[in-house]
Amino acid sequence: MFIAIGFMVFGGILGFLLRKKEFRNISKIITILIWLLLFILGLEVGANPQIISGLGNIGVEALIITFAAVFGSAAVALLLWKYINNRRKELHEE
Amino acid sequence: MKSSIVIVSFFVLGVLFGHFEIIQVSAVDNDISFYALCCLMFCVGLSLGNDSNTLKRFTMINPRFYLLPVATIVGTLLGCAIISFLLPGRSVMESMAVGSGFGYYSLSSIFITEYKGAELGTIALLSNILREIMALLLAPLFVKYFGKLAPISVGGATTMDTTLPIILKFSGKEFAVISVFHGFILDLSVPVLVTIFCSF
Numbered sequence: 001m002f003i004a005i006g007f008m009v010f011g012g013i014l015g016f017l018l019r020k021k022e023f024r025n026i027s028k029i030i031t032i033l034i035w036l037l038l039f040i041l042g043l044e045v046g047a048n049p050q051i052i053s054g055l056g057n058i059g060v061e062a063l064i065i066t067f068a069a070v071f072g073s074a075a076v077a078l079l080l081w082k083y084i085n086n087r088r089k090e091l092h093e094e
Numbered sequence: 095m096k097s098s099i100v101i102v103s104f105f106v107l108g109v110l111f112g113h114f115e116i117i118q119v120s121a122v123d124n125d126i127s128f129y130a131l132c133c134l135m136f137c138v139g140l141s142l143g144n145d146s147n148t149l150k151r152f153t154m155i156n157p158r159f160y161l162l163p164v165a166t167i168v169g170t171l172l173g174c175a176i177i178s179f180l181l182p183g184r185s186v187m188e189s190m191a192v193g194s195g196f197g198y199y200s201l202s203s204i205f206i207t208e209y210k211g212a213e214l215g216t217i218a219l220l221s222n223i224l225r226e227i228m229a230l231l232l233a234p235l236f237v238k239y240f241g242k243l244a245p246i247s248v249g250g251a252t253t254m255d256t257t258l259p260i261i262l263k264f265s266g267k268e269f270a271v272i273s274v275f276h277g278f279i280l281d282l283s284v285p286v287l288v289t290i291f292c293s294f
Contacts, residue, residue, distance in 0.1 A: 004255050005274075007132045011139025019144055026141045030259055033134040035104045037256075038230065040127040042108020047119040051220065058213065061181060062192075062220035065174060069193040069221070070228055072173020073247040074240040076165040081241035084158050 102231050131255070138259050142270055159243075159272045163279040166247040167287070170196065188214055191291035195222035196250030197229060197257075198284045205285060209292035225250060229257045233264040242266065246273050251284055253277035 015023070045051055111117045174193035178186045188210065195202030199222035207215025229249040236244040242265040249257035254277025261273050 004128075004131050004135045008135040008139035008142075008258075011136040012143035013139075015140040015143025015145075017143075021144075023140060023144055026137055026144070030134065030137050030141065030263075033130055033137065034101070034230075034259055036130050037127060037134065038101055038105045039108040039111075040130070041227075042105040042110075043112035043117060043119050044108075045223070046109035046112025047115070048112075050216070051223075052113060058217055059220055061184070062217045063224060064177060064181065065184075065189055065192050065217070066221045066224040066228065068173035068177035068189075069170045069196075070173075070225060070248050072171075072176075073166045073169035073250070074236055074244040076169030076172070077162065077243040077247035078240040080158070080161060080165045081243045084156055087158070088156070 105227065105231070134259055135255065138262065142262075142267060145267060155268075155271060160275065162243055162246060162272060163276050163283075165243075166196070166250060166276065166280060167283060169247060170194070170250070185294075187291045187294040191288055192218045192221050194284060194287035194291055195225070196252075196280045196284055197222050197225040198251035198281065199223045199226065202284055202288050205288045206292060209289070226252050226256065229253075230260055233257075233260045237264050242269065243272075246276050249273075249277070251277055251280040254281070 112119055170193045171190050174189045175186050178184050178189035181189065191206055191210070192202075192214065195206075195218055199219050202222055203215050203219035206218040225248070229245065229252065232248075233245040236248055245257070245261050245265055246253050246269065249261060253261060254274040258270070258273055258277070262270055265273075
């Protein structure tokens, strides 16, 4: 995990040093790499019989807990987002 | 929405290819995905460093954004605690232990299997894989209905690597620092919180 972050820091420094140069295709490359990684994640899930067979019963329970966790965190994140934006507005009005 | 569908399609295609053994997983193994991840992180870094506006935006971060990891932990645990009353076989603590994985499925499922057995461990594995998948696939929808911080919260412990590119794409590059900071804090909290909830 720290190796991957190291790559990002390295890219960041390189990008900063070469900031006069424009990298036009970089967002396309990022999109393609995201597709590739999701395809590989899919391969791993599909080839794992434990995960595929478990999707039936235990999977429902896992899905319910996940929905609760995801929407709970999204809801509190929305509260924080609104709080920050309201404070920003107040400061502008003062 | 369109980009979400494309992303889902690639994942589903992967599942089908893996399940029907069109491509052997051993042929791709973990190495390729790791190299691809490193390439991806390098490109993300390059695009961040190359954009002179990003650096300006970093200095303009509102300090309140650093409350986001707390919001994620509170929201996740609250959701898991409430939903456990609808699951007859699960205690509040077990449900919160599963939620405390925050998408970090490898570590949390190993911990939970160790403390509570394989069944809850498998639920933790599936649930946290699903969390990462939802963070990757539904980011555009979360931005639309829950604001720009929601994809980071949903991404949990994965927002400093696997889900970072998606977050930057849909919330904006100015969230890079917050996202990495958030992932770092959540990563550290996983073993601590899982152990606490499993000890009851």
